[in-house]
Amino acid sequence: MIITRDLTKRYGHTTAVREVGLEVREGDRYGLLGPNGSGKTTLIRMLLGLVFATRGEIEVLGLPVPRRVREVLPQVGALVEGPGMYPHLPGRTNLNLFDAAGPGGGRRDRRRRVDQALERVGLAGIDRRPVRAYSLGMRQRLGLAAALLRTPRLLILDEPTNGLDPRGIREIRDLLTELNREGTTVLLSSHLLTEIEAFCSRVGVMDSGRLVLQDDLAALRAPTGRVVLHTPDADRVIALLDGRVEARDGDRLTVRHQAPDDLNAELVGAGVRIVELAGERRSLEQVVLEATTTSSDRVEGATP
Structure with a gap:
């Protein structure tokens, strides 16, 4: 659906995206992850033909971008850097204008498309208030509705849950899961690790303009070779396992062991009471912290 090769973007002496x-x-x-300023939004804007690359190649839906972007865009829904709406107009009017201006729009069934998109994102009951009176979360929902007007094959979303409360985040995640089951491929840029971990099947990590990591989430969250065990018989387990317990927090033990089932059988056979036992996996936070080295939020003082 999307392939880039050696994709690079420079602004003067600054390289925003590197190879x-x-x-x-x-x-x-x-899920596209990375610190603020790592190049995620610039990369997304190049995929949509909004910014031209300094060097490299882009294919979206099998077609070169930006050369054939007019053929690509009718099949792509996008939300980048917040919804670009007319703040003095109501949301429904904005969507009508958006639909009319976009490629492949048709007047005949426009109302149906707009109503359907609003219902999917939870805005079916909006009134005629102008968009400037919307909350940030409502504006995000409206931008997502605009992205869904054409039943896209590909959704490209930059921080789509920005401004939403926890229930709203869950609703949008459920909607994206439903769309994906129906055949829509989703590229989601976010700094919320929990949302990426809950929704995404594949992850890329940006750092200082480079894509430093790209793999299936299941592969990245590989087993650590440890087992986490909750038991009221912690002292007995420590004695039984003879140095294999690496850490203890009350009745929670971290045990060096490759096979949770074998460890469970060993302890149950010894009469140990087990509340919970599971193999430990790397968290997405650990994966990202190991892959990245920068943070745009830090301001270091000068060395005296």
Whole structure:
């Protein structure tokens, strides 16, 4: 669905994106992660033909971008850097204008498309208030509705849950999951690790303009070779396992062991009471912290 080769973007002496080789496959729920300023939004804008690359190649839906972007865009829904709406107009009017101006729009069934998109994002009951009176979360929902007007094959979303409360975030995640099941490929840029971990099947990590990591989430969250065990018989387990317990927090033990089932059988056979036992996996936070080295939020003082 998306392939880039050696993709680079420079602004004067600043290189925002460096030699990126992105691969988003059909059916993916792809999460693009990275610190603020790592190049995520610039990369997305190049995929949509909004910014021209300094060097490299882009294919979206099998077609070169930006050369054939007019053929690509009718099949792509996008929300980048917040919804670009007319603040003095109501939301429904904005969507009508958006639909009319976009490629492939048709007047005959426009009202149906707009109503359907508003209902899917939870805005079916909006009144005639102007968009400037909307909350940030409502504006995000409206931008997502605009992205869904054409039943896209590919959704490209930059921070789509920005401004939403926890229930709203869950609703949008459920909607994206439903769209993906119906055949829509999703590329989602976010700094919310929990949302990426809950929704995405594949992950890319940006750092200082480079794509430093790209793999299936399941592969990245590989087992650590440890087992986490909750038991009221913690002292007995420590004695039984003879140095294999690496950490203890009350009745929670971290045990060095490759096979949770074998450890469970060993302890149950010894009469140990087990509340919970599971193999430990790397968290997405650990994966990202190991892959990245920068943070745009830090301001270091000068060395005296």
